[in-house]
Amino acid sequence: MTLRSLVATLALLVLAASPAHAAGTGSACHVPEAGHEGKVDIITPHITNGDHVEIPYWKFPFFLECTLPKWQPIHVGPLEIDLSPTKHVVMLWIGAALLFLVMLLVRRAHARAVTRGGVPTGGANAIEAMILYIRNEVILPNVGHHGEGFVPYLLTAFFMILTLNLLGLVPFGSTATGNISVTATLAILTFLTVEIAGIRANGVGYLNTIFYWNNELPAPMRPLMFLIMSPVEMIGKLTKPFALAIRLFANMTAGHIVVLALMGLIFEFGNLISGAPLVMATLIMVLELFVAFLQAFIFTLLSSVFIGQIREAHH
Amino acid sequence: MSNNPRPSSDSDPSSIGAAAKYAGLGFQLVGSILLFLYAGRWVDRRIGTEPLFLLLGVFTGLAASIYSMYRSLMADQRREAERQGGGTR
Amino acid sequence: MRAPLSALVLLAAAATPALASSEAEAAAKPGLLDPHLGLMTWTIIVFVLLMIGLKTFAFGPILEAVSGREQAIRDAIAAAERDRAEAAKLIAEQKAAIEAARGEAQRYIAEGRATAEQMRNELLEQARKQQAEMIDNAHKSIEAEKAKAIAELRREAVDLALAGAGKLIGQKLDAAADRQLVEQYLTSLGGK
Structure with missing residues (x-):
């Protein structure tokens, strides 16, 4: 398959995903009514999720409010999942599509450069350098030996978080990584990756990372310490992804609140x-631009460290 | 060993990584104290010994999480020593 | 303490989805910390698809190309190293060969010189011997000639003397007896 057709398909998909559905299920874009009197909370709507997105418009006030379609929630067992697109879902799509597109372009530039027997130049080279830096200096030294299998997950996490962070800084954009659901999901994915890595690396010894049973203790002490320390170990296990989720969410949200508050001061x-x-x-x-990179980096670094930590536990 | 990373330039990333292990320790401390606090309060309510087990729980949680921290620190130190010993062979 | 608390709840909720849904229903209007199951599902879907897509279409090929490039560079370095080693080996070999050739030449020269010396000595010896022989022969033939000449001379002299004496004493002396006499005389005169 050629790259061109792939890109075209992708673009088509993106186009089809929003307006077609929007038209079908009765969503509409309209010029927002101006002239609110009195105090308006501009911060909360901006940093929380919502059922409409703003798109650029050429007339004042230069944006349209598009209400997103509401889909029937689907039921999975006892769960009722509302898969209707929201503002942050749309940002996820846009970010993923953008990232995928950019990466395809990088890959094409790369392939072209390689056939010439050289290195790519410009942006492709910068992104390649980022990929290589994250892989060689962050992922591989921290996850330990034979960590190649974790590279795709961690690289994707890095670039996806980075893209979503940066999209939050773009006008009309919104920070999906400033939504606790998104960061918690990413943290849960990291948590699952860590635990699976632990099980694969340690086998039955993996249980030692959950339960505390120290044979060096005098026999009567063992059950007591087991009862006290096992919950602590489990909490330690859970707080790592928790801290990941909170850190990313809080950093992205806090920056936006500060910027919005300062903008509010202007008015x-x-x-x-x-x-x-x-x-x-x-x-x-x-x-914020710096923080966008930093937080993506830290998320990746910590995920790598956690994976490495559990893989070399009890060797 | 086709594409290993450079043999640890031992600059920023790895040392950041070493420090980063402890980034979540605060949460662990708070979490385990809270856990034992609530457990203690639950026991108190069951058997009516109002502040006793709650206080006990707080201190148990604190001590346990500090011990856990100590253990992971020691384990890291041992691994580090092993790695150093292994590195200079 | 409230933020971490509710976040803890959230984490627990994420772990046990049944709880999460009730939580989501409880909070109808969107708050900052409310989990949203749909968004979480979307995050997983988008992330997993993105990961598969990027791995297949971007990271895989790029890293492969990079490792190919690294491999090529390593190969080139290794090849250069090998070439250099080979060149060094060749040079060493050549040097050794030259050294050997020089030694051989030296040996040949020395050998030649020795042979020449020997030959010269032999020739000289031979010549000397020949010369000596020739001188010897010459001496011998001279001696022989001389002896012959002396004998001739002596006979001549005897004849002359006998003839002279015969004439002098007017009679022919008895040839044999006289001749012996004269010869005795001559002999007594000396070897010559």
């Missing part, structure tokens, strides 16, 4: 003093 002042919050908001945005 609050409404005069020349507004320059100060403007400058600060800009600076915070730059910081």
Whole structure:
């Protein structure tokens, strides 16, 4: 299959996914009504999920509010899952499609460069350098020997988080990684990866990472320590992904709150003093750009470290 | 061994990695204290010894999580020593 | 303490989905910390698809190409190393060969010199011997000639003397007896 057809299919899919469905199930885009009087909470709607997205528009106020379709929830056993697209679901799609597209382009540039017997230049080279850095300096040294199998998961996690973080900084965008559901899911995926890696690396010895049974203790002490320490071990196991989820979520959300609060100050002042919050908001945005990379990096690094830690437990 | 990473330039990433293991320890501390606190309160309510087991639970949780931290630190140190010993063979 | 607490609840909820749904129903309006099962499902779907897609179409080929490139570089380095080693070996061999050739030449020269010396000595010896022989022969023939000449001379002299003496004493002397006499005389005069 050629790359061109792949890209075309992908683009078609993306196009089909939103407006066609939108038209079919009665979602509509409209110019938002202007002129709210009094205090409006601009922060909460911005950082939480919602059932509409904003798309650029050429007339004032330069965006349309599109209400997303509501689908029938599906039932899986006792669960009722509402798979209707929400703002963050759409951001997930866009981010994934964008990332996939970029990576395909990188791969094509790469393939072209390799047939010429050289290295790619420009952006492809930068992304290749990122891939290689994450793989060679973050993943492989931390997950331990024969860690090649974890590379796709961790690289995907890194680039997906990075893309979603960056999409949150783009106008009309929204930070899917600022949603606890998304970060918790990613953390759960890491948790599952870690535990599966532990089971595969340690076999029955994996149980030692959950239960505490120390044969060096005097015999009567063993059950007592087992009862006290096992919950602690389990909590230690669970708090790692928990911390991952909270860290990513809190970092992404906090930055946005700060930026939005500063922007709110601009309207609050409404005069020349507004320059100060403007400058600060800009600076915070730059910081956010850095944080977007940093948090993706930290998530990947910690996931690698956890995998490595459990793989070399009780050797 | 076709594409191993460079044999540990031992600069930032690995040392960050070593430190990063302890990034979640605070949560573990809080979590285990809370767990034993609630367990103690539950026992208290069952047998009506109001603050006794709750307090006991707090201290047990604290001690247990500190012991757990100590254990993981020691394990890391031992592994590190092994690696050093293995590295200089 | 509330944030970590509710987040703990959330984690537990994520682990036991039945709880999560009731939680989601309880909180109707979207809050910051509410789990949303649909979004979580979407995250898993998108992530897994993305991972498979990226692994198949991007990371796999890119890393393969990179490792191919690394391999090529390593091969090139190894080949260069090998070539260099080979060249060094060749040079060493050549040097050894030259050294050997030089030694051989030296040996030949020395040998030649020795042979020549020997031959010269032999020739010289031979020549000397021949010369000596020739001188010897010459001496011998001279001696013989001389003896012959002396004998001739002596006979001549005897004849002359006998003739002279015969004439002098007017009679022919008895040839044999006289001749012996004269010869005795001559002999007494000396070897010559």
